[in-house]
Amino acid sequence: MQPDSPLLKKEFIFGVATAAFQIEGASDVDGRVPSIWDTFCKEPGRVANGDDGSRACDNYFLWEEDLALVQDLGVDAYRFSIAWPRVITDTRGAINQAAIDHYRRQLNYLNERGIKPYVTLYHWDLPQYLQDRGGWLNRETAYAFAYYADVVSRAFGDQVVSYSTLNEPWCSAFLGYLHGIHAPGERNRKHAYQAAHHLLLAHGLALPKLRANAPLAEVGIVLNISPSDPIENSLADQNACALADMENRDLFLQPLLEGTYPEPVLNRHPDCVPLVLPGDMVLIQAGLDFIGLNYYTRNQVKAADGSAGYEVSPYRGTDATAMGWEIYPQGLTRTLQHLASHPRCPPLYVTENGMAADDQIRNGVVDDAVRVAYLQAHLNAAEDAIASGVDLRGYFAWSLLDNFEWAEGYDKRFGLFHVDYMSQQRTPKASAQALKQLMSLRRNR
Ligand code: IFM
Secondary structure (H helix, E strand, O other), rough: OOOOHHHHHOEEEEEEOOOOOOOOOOOOOOOOOOOOHHHHHOOOOHHHHHOOOOOOOOOOHHHHHHHHHHHHOOOOEEEEEHHHHEEEOOOOEOHHHHHHHHHHHHHHHHHHOOOEEEEEEOOOOEEEEHOOEEEHOOOHHHHHHHHHHHHHHHHHHOOOOOOEEEEOOHHHHHHHOOOOOOOOOOOOOHHHHHHHEEEEEEEHHHHHHHHHHHHEEEEEEEEEEEOOOEOOOOHHHHHHHHHHHHHHHHHHHHHHOOOOOOHHHHHOHHHHHOOOOOOOOHHHOOOEEEEEEEEEOOOOEEEOOOOOOOEEEEEEEOOOOOOOOOOOHHHHHHHHHHOOOOOOOOOOEEEOOOOOEEOOOOOOEOHHHHHHHHHHOOOHHHHHHOOOOOOEEEEEOOEEOOOHHHHOOOOOOHHHHHHOOOOOOOEEEHHHHHHHHHHHHHOOO
């Protein structure tokens, strides 16, 4: 990184990120009710090794120790999510004061130390009582989300610097309802499209509540986008890429920025067109203060038979991450540039970026040089995007801690801090030291 890098300016926000279900544990403590992920983990074969989130990183109890790690890194911000099934515990909307108090303690801790809280309201842990009534296929779930957003933002208001309504709605809709690998584990494209619409509607219904209750906070949404490249330079594979981008990116981005769904996607899947009621699209495109981009890799795409018309090929290179994902930092620059080229694009953040590696503790040390290089390369890619005119406001590394990696359980480690799940001991990896050094370099410039 150059000494005059825009990333080293004090206005650029550096942070680390986590999500409630992945770290909190304490799944039945202080009135929390089950989420769809508690249910999913109990279904045989859904999660590697039969792992579940009942203990995770024990962060519900160790939060103070974990926030001290954030402070010690010297970053500006901490992105974390609030667990809906802790806060609202039944279909009538009962508010659990213990949960409000729990998150308030964390917000107080952060604000007292000048660390900016970036809060995500929905990082996939839908209360099971809503799933029992149809989950994201039921329009009422969107209204339940707006109520939850209202409760949270009334409680915390501007104590939160930035509210994201949803984290990666593509994953909730497509991994949850089409690919069957996330909760609730369905395989039905029509349901995926309807879930996507209700997620976006939930976002749209929550926006005015957040703006009213937290007038000084930024309000936005977080999308996961991987750019597509053709496996072969054939017209068929290029067309397949266009289809992949439209279904995985534009189905979410276009309604948010333009208030419409991409026609070619709906035309290709006429049986899957979601039920949209008058007024929905106006709510969905109501305007964002920011878009958060979660970037990990690109997709290599080829033409395929079948209704989708495309297929994402598994990466075959030797430099893949432990998730099997290609390390492709140029894709971050490209994706940021693509987003920023839209005339209605708000300022951007990289709200997640990081990699899973086969980290080992040796003599008390985790030398994750490959992650250090990954983060460095992606920071350079972010810098390139800014140099080309992208309004990028911040970068959050995923993740503060090793944690519950959804269907992969605890095998895949993304943390800057290693977690020993037996003793719950945290050990800084070389990547944590590198980030800390960068923060100190920035402070002392
Ligand atoms: O762990 C997840 C996170 O919950 C959402 N974004 C991607 C990460 C790595 O898979």
